[in-house]
Amino acid sequence: MEFKKFLQIESEEAWEKYIPTLSIDSVIFSFHQHSLHVLLLKMKDMDAWGLPGGYVEKTENVDQAAVRILKDRTGTENIYLHQFHTFGDRNRSEDAFSEYDDSIWYKQRFISIGYYALAEYSKVSLVIDEFSSTVEWHSIDNLPSFMMDHRAIFEKALLTLREQVNHHPIGYNLLPEKFTMPELQKLYEGILGKKLNRGNFYRKFLRYDILTKLDESRKGGAHKAPDLYSFDLEKYNNALKEGLKGGW
Amino acid sequence: MEFKKFLQIESEEAWEKYIPTLSIDSVIFSFHQHSLHVLLLKMKDMDAWGLPGGYVEKTENVDQAAVRILKDRTGTENIYLHQFHTFGDRNRSEDAFSEYDDSIWYKQRFISIGYYALAEYSKVSLVIDEFSSTVEWHSIDNLPSFMMDHRAIFEKALLTLREQVNHHPIGYNLLPEKFTMPELQKLYEGILGKKLNRGNFYRKFLRYDILTKLDESRKGGAHKAPDLYSFDLEKYNNALKEGLKGGW
DNA sequence: TCAAAAGTGTTGGCCCTACACCCATGC
DNA sequence: GCATGGGTGTAGGGCCAACACTTTTGA
Numbered sequence: 001m002e003f004k005k006f007l008q009i010e011s012e013e014a015w016e017k018y019i020p021t022l023s024i025d026s027v028i029f030s031f032h033q034h035s036l037h038v039l040l041l042k043m044k045d046m047d048a049w050g051l052p053g054g055y056v057e058k059t060e061n062v063d064q065a066a067v068r069i070l071k072d073r074t075g076t077e078n079i080y081l082h083q084f085h086t087f088g089d090r091n092r093s094e095d096a097f098s099e100y101d102d103s104i105w106y107k108q109r110f111i112s113i114g115y116y117a118l119a120e121y122s123k124v125s126l127v128i129d130e131f132s133s134t135v136e137w138h139s140i141d142n143l144p145s146f147m148m149d150h151r152a153i154f155e156k157a158l159l160t161l162r163e164q165v166n167h168h169p170i171g172y173n174l175l176p177e178k179f180t181m182p183e184l185q186k187l188y189e190g191i192l193g194k195k196l197n198r199g200n201f202y203r204k205f206l207r208y209d210i211l212t213k214l215d216e217s218r219k220g221g222a223h224k225a226p227d228l229y230s231f232d233l234e235k236y237n238n239a240l241k242e243g244l245k246g247g248w
Numbered sequence: 249m250e251f252k253k254f255l256q257i258e259s260e261e262a263w264e265k266y267i268p269t270l271s272i273d274s275v276i277f278s279f280h281q282h283s284l285h286v287l288l289l290k291m292k293d294m295d296a297w298g299l300p301g302g303y304v305e306k307t308e309n310v311d312q313a314a315v316r317i318l319k320d321r322t323g324t325e326n327i328y329l330h331q332f333h334t335f336g337d338r339n340r341s342e343d344a345f346s347e348y349d350d351s352i353w354y355k356q357r358f359i360s361i362g363y364y365a366l367a368e369y370s371k372v373s374l375v376i377d378e379f380s381s382t383v384e385w386h387s388i389d390n391l392p393s394f395m396m397d398h399r400a401i402f403e404k405a406l407l408t409l410r411e412q413v414n415h416h417p418i419g420y421n422l423l424p425e426k427f428t429m430p431e432l433q434k435l436y437e438g439i440l441g442k443k444l445n446r447g448n449f450y451r452k453f454l455r456y457d458i459l460t461k462l463d464e465s466r467k468g469g470a471h472k473a474p475d476l477y478s479f480d481l482e483k484y485n486n487a488l489k490e491g492l493k494g495g496w
Numbered sequence: 497t498c499a500a501a502a503g504t505g506t507t508g509g510c511c512c513t514a515c516a517c518c519c520a521t522g523c
Numbered sequence: 524g525c526a527t528g529g530g531t532g533t534a535g536g537g538c539c540a541a542c543a544c545t546t547t548t549g550a
Contacts, residue, residue, distance in 0.1 A: 062336025086334045088310025223501040224547040472520040
């Protein structure tokens, strides 16, 4: 019963500090081991996994709250963050905390503002919170079962990412400073959920004229060593204003 | 002072009925007289104009609330409605109702969920509410000054419309059943904020293969009578799933 | 030397741009 | 008939898919 007691105490503080009825859920993406990953927490007294989230302090902007929550979980606030949808169905959180008293903060009806974040894998150090027993990256090709409507929130985030891939600096924020064409292509295939033609992808991206080819290649792997590239940030940002041309 | 008294009474009801801190603002678009219009209200004791809005009842879904609010203002609930952004800056509503007591409902800090609506002009009959002195369509090329952050909310709605023009049934919902190519083009030019080449627009849209050419033309105007078209709803919806191809 | 991955060449088709031309209508 | 706007023709270029070929690497 120790955890229940803890929740009771936290609950009292929450009513003082936060805007009621309102929460934030973050879908934090990263890219490593050839695939897109999403950050998930396992709650201490639940079987299912959930997205990292939090609440909005009475005196802070909603966007600031999202940054704060993200920093608490990843140790860094220098992460690309974008609001994508607000989830307001009446019953979306009603089955959680069913064994608790109705007056507990966590048992409210929450309207949740969804943010997606694009994190560079190597720069993130995962931080666990008091509510969770585990915090882990999960490949989006192999996800566990989610609590409440978090599956739908994740799906909506991925769909939004897909729609915005030509207008937002998605490649830049998910890849390390230096990367190869095959890595970039894998990232795009993960976001779009389909295979792309290798040669055509290669040339299409070069045609955008937003990459700098470096005088190095990725040694160490088997087979031919691929060239390394980085983004030309000025050209990249200019191109994104108009949107990268052509569909996927 | 009659209006102030009225607000006091409404305020007490509001605390009972609605989720606190949360509001909805709607950007209702229509198309007529060759240009995009947006529905605006003038508050009774303010100079500036505002977007129609409302609050979420404690027992309804947020999406349902948006439909209800829209119906109250337009007399119909058969309107395309889409959530586009949530506005949560701490100070966004702080200068409104400054001469009222802090305990009044309307003086809370509101986080507002923005919806855009696409209304067919001829099917809407404007309904005024008790807070407003005027309700009017305004051409987006000639807008008055707005209250609070409603200008930013409108801009964000228009930008979203622009980004989603290939994925959402925007033409279908803003035009009457039968329309001409020049009308369709004007609509697109209004949304995109730029002129398009006539002949190329014409052929590009025909190539989508989502229009039915009718055996009629729009008589009565000067010059050559343009052909009338309507959307082939089945083909249209299929095409939108993948998104209409090509940029603007 | 061989398989596999990376880089590059090639070809035909489609769409886009730009501009030009014809057609229909009200004045 | 003439100005105006609507419908259509056309030539050039760019992008794209598909596929094949060459190069580089580790085993």
